[in-house]
Amino acid sequence: MIVTLTLLALVSGVALRLLLRQHWTGEAQSQRAALQATLRAAVLYLDSEIRELGGSPGDPDIVTFAAESLTYRSMRSAGTSCALTPAALTVSTADLYGYRAPQPGRDSLLLFMDGSPTTSLDDRWLHLPLLSVSGGSCGGRPALVLATAIDTTLTPLSGFPFLAPFRSFEIMQARLYPSGGDYWLGARSVSGAEIIQPLAGPFLLHGLAMQFLDSLAAPAGSAAGIRSVEIILRGVSATPIRTGAGMGLPQRRSDSLVTRVMLRNW
């Protein structure tokens, strides 16, 4: 009987230890996967948002920038108008590409002005308000009518291409912010007066470090000089995990990811 109980205790102990190790290993693996997914999601978001930025020397898309915060014009849709009047541009839905439909009060418009056809030096994108959105048609095809206000004394309609390219954008902010004892990457619509919402996390203190570089890869002095952004992300696991051969004390593990995004629209 004693032998049996001893053997049972031994077998149970080994089995329990094995199960615990497997549990810890599984949990560690799960946390690592979640941490890497967090880093991937954050970098994908920032990469996608920053890549399309640009502008012109007097009119950059980046509004303010700091190591842990970026405020910028986020492009929400692009297309070409089939009809242009001082009060509205009509856009065929077939020619409208976007993350979402333009929203008055939240979005603004950029309309391309060709100016003189003999030179590209006078090309520019005209800022316009988006006053309302309604249904319309482009030669029988469904369309959106984007109400705006073009001052034709300053910008005569003859300066726009026949099928004028336009974009809609909203001012967005992406930053690292503390919440619940951790740091999170969050985003909010500034033009939509939203409060910040978490996108990915948790991150370490200073877990987001953006460096804004000019064309010589030196730190840029102004928004108009930024040509690329180096992003360093340092994430941390949501819960403590045991790792290593001895499965020591549980700790929160961290991982990092570095990338550089070129601004495509300069």
Added chain:
Amino acid sequence: MRNRLGFALPLVIAVLALGGMLVTASFLLGRLESQSAENGLRSARAFEVAETGLAFTLAHWDPLFDTLAVGGTGTMQSAAVTTASWHSTIRRLDDDVFSLRSEGDVAVPGEAWQAKRQFGLLLRWAASLPAAAAVTVTDSIAWDGAGSVSGYSGTYLGWPSCQLDSVPGLRVGPATVLAMAGCSGPSCLRGAPPVLVDTLLSGTVSGALAPLAYGTLATGASRSPGGLVSGVAPSLSGQPPVCDWSDPLNWGEPNHGLPTPPCTSLLPVIHAPGDLVVSGGRGQGILLVDGNLVLEGGFEFSGLVVVLGQFSSGIGGAHITGALIVRSLIVPSSQSLAVDYSACVLRKVLRGPAQAIPLLYRSWAQLY
């Protein structure tokens, strides 16, 4: 021996079941990670493939895109459809502005879904015009005959983007020798001003052609005539007949109109490496002559004529719509020459050797 129920077997089964569940969970987690990484990889490939479509279409610009009507579209696609392919669509938005959309597709063998990415690029012509004047002469002019020079740009049926420009009729350098006995009054020489002495005009035709480069224009030549050439005219071939772009004597149709005649979209660069005499006929495009040029027999040409040597008008004279840039100009007393400046004609013919380039600002877009 008593038959007692043991607990070893249930314990082992329970442990094995628990272990199996943990291993399965671990395996599923790993598989999920692997698939997530694979999706990211495919998405990145589709991104690069779509970018390739943009770059390829720009680098291999089809001249037929220039013949698109406003709102018209043209397409291009990757040569071989493999697991990764792209197709691009060019759309003309105006005379000078185009939109380019490229979609990259990455297929997964054995699976129904594909990874797709789509990007857009706004383009415009990078055509530059030389300094505006109907006639530019760097060395000397001896105009004893009849004719006219007009710096007032007119509108021409079928030629796009014509604006009523006013440029100098005659542009000369400070050292240019002027002998305008046959063409000095407003009935012959018109422009704003009729004669401009350009202190910046260098003594070479190449300098007068700036910002265009003679050598660069000549590399795009599709015709290299020499000696006496007669019978220059639009020609057709095939059934149904279409413009014969391969005919060396077909220099396009300068008389655009409605309905549009054949060969109006043919805008060749014609480069004569030596002397050239063109007798009668008509054409359009860019005519570059390394030696001397004689136009006669009422030859009509729409476009840019650049002569590194001497230009002279022969029996029957000639008519140029566009601009003429020469080292020296001779119109003998019994001959005539008419030159009418046209910015829209110049812009059109210079598109041939010009490149479509992305807009200076905000040309690239992610299309969802």
